[in-house]
Amino acid sequence: MRDAFVSTLLEIAEKDSNVYLITGDLGFGILKPFWEKLPSQFLNLGIAEQNMTGFAAGMAMEGKIVFLYSIGNFPTLRCMEQIRNDCAYHQADVKIVSSGQGLDYGALGMSHHATEDIAMMRALPELTVMAPADISEVKYITRAIYKHKGTCYMRLGRKSDSLINHIIDDFQIGKAYQIKAGKGIAIFSTGAILMDVMDATELLNNNGIYPGIYAFPTIKPIDKTMIEACCGQYDLIVTVEEHNIAGGFGSAICEVVSGLLSYRPRILRIGIEDQYVSIVGSCEYLKACCKIDSAGIYQRIINFMQ
Numbered sequence: 001m002r003d004a005f006v007s008t009l010l011e012i013a014e015k016d017s018n019v020y021l022i023t024g025d026l027g028f029g030i031l032k033p034f035w036e037k038l039p040s041q042f043l044n045l046g047i048a049e050q051n052m053t054g055f056a057a058g059m060a061m062e063g064k065i066v067f068l069y070s071i072g073n074f075p076t077l078r079c080m081e082q083i084r085n086d087c088a089y090h091q092a093d094v095k096i097v098s099s100g101q102g103l104d105y106g107a108l109g110m111s112h113h114a115t116e117d118i119a120m121m122r123a124l125p126e127l128t129v130m131a132p133a134d135i136s137e138v139k140y141i142t143r144a145i146y147k148h149k150g151t152c153y154m155r156l157g158r159k160s161d162s163l164i165n166h167i168i169d170d171f172q173i174g175k176a177y178q179i180k181a182g183k184g185i186a187i188f189s190t191g192a193i194l195m196d197v198m199d200a201t202e203l204l205n206n207n208g209i210y211p212g213i214y215a216f217p218t219i220k221p222i223d224k225t226m227i228e229a230c231c232g233q234y235d236l237i238v239t240v241e242e243h244n245i246a247g248g249f250g251s252a253i254c255e256v257v258s259g260l261l262s263y264r265p266r267i268l269r270i271g272i273e274d275q276y277v278s279i280v281g282s283c284e285y286l287k288a289c290c291k292i293d294s295a296g297i298y299q300r301i302i303n304f305m306q
Contacts, residue, residue: 001158002158013038020043020059021035022052024070027099052075072101073117075097076096076098076117088124091149091151095153102243103242105158106280106282106285116247117243118249130153132154132191135162137217140171144173148173176214178212179213182211184210184234185212188227192242196287197294201213204301220252222253222256231257231260245271245274250267251269253267268300270296277289
């Protein structure tokens with residue numbers, strides 16, 4: 001995903017000299033193609049993310065379109081005051097890009113987890129929140145937030161270089177997409193955890209359960225039209241996210257469903273329970289411990305249905 005983001009941004013920046021990429025002293029292997037070709041549009045502001053965000057807001061006020069890049073929680077949780085007061089409040093063209101969603105940096109411990117970022121970022125007015133499921137969505141989102149006026153957040157998976165076999169002919173911010181039609185159950189997911197959802201669906205299919213699958217690359221603004229349509233079609237909606245269960249993607253879905261005057265299906269939210277993940281290990285190990293890997297998703301759906 002990181003390579004897809006950098007290559008797409010490089011294509012944009014080569015045509016628009018107002019586009020800048022700023023990093024907080026990391027990602028040089030990934031960012032190398034950009035700073036080699038466009039050194040005058042690249043800045044390394046060191047391990048000072050709050051300063052980096054304020055600096056980007058100032059550049060945006062002068063007509064620049066600024067992309068910030070850092071590890072998951074550092075350009076978000078560490079910089080909430082600057083994002084709120086300097087960027088979002090002024091609708092500044094600052095595009096915050098985090099590498100390492102959820103538990104991607106599990107081996108570095110809780111301080112490097114990005115498991116509350118969706119909840120905090122979507123709580124800010126005038127801020128768009130995006131999470132691509134695969135490298136095709138990364139490219140669509142990068143181009144879309146470049147054109148979108150205002151502050152945006154894109155949450156990348158660190159090692160998620162998969163390509164889901166779906167074609168989006170009309171990608172739009174705020175629109176969800178059906179990956180697979182189903183019966184009885186719909187699974188909504190956001191971000192790279194879609195691969196686990198796909199694997200869990202195969203396990204469900206083997207047990208005679210055929211859920212529909214829907215990808216939500218935009219978390220805010222959420223696609224109310226798609227949610228309402230699915231509520232009229234399915235008896236159970238399952239939301240899946242690599243994020244704390246409180247205030248995240250599943251909460252955004254429930255906010256829409258709670259306001260419906262028509263039929264409301266049952267909802268099962270799958271995510272990290274309201275706790276810190278204090279153990280250390282690979283992302284795959286931690287997801288299994290939190291029961292949000294494919295086996296965990298499958299079992300939680302089975303248990304809920306029983």
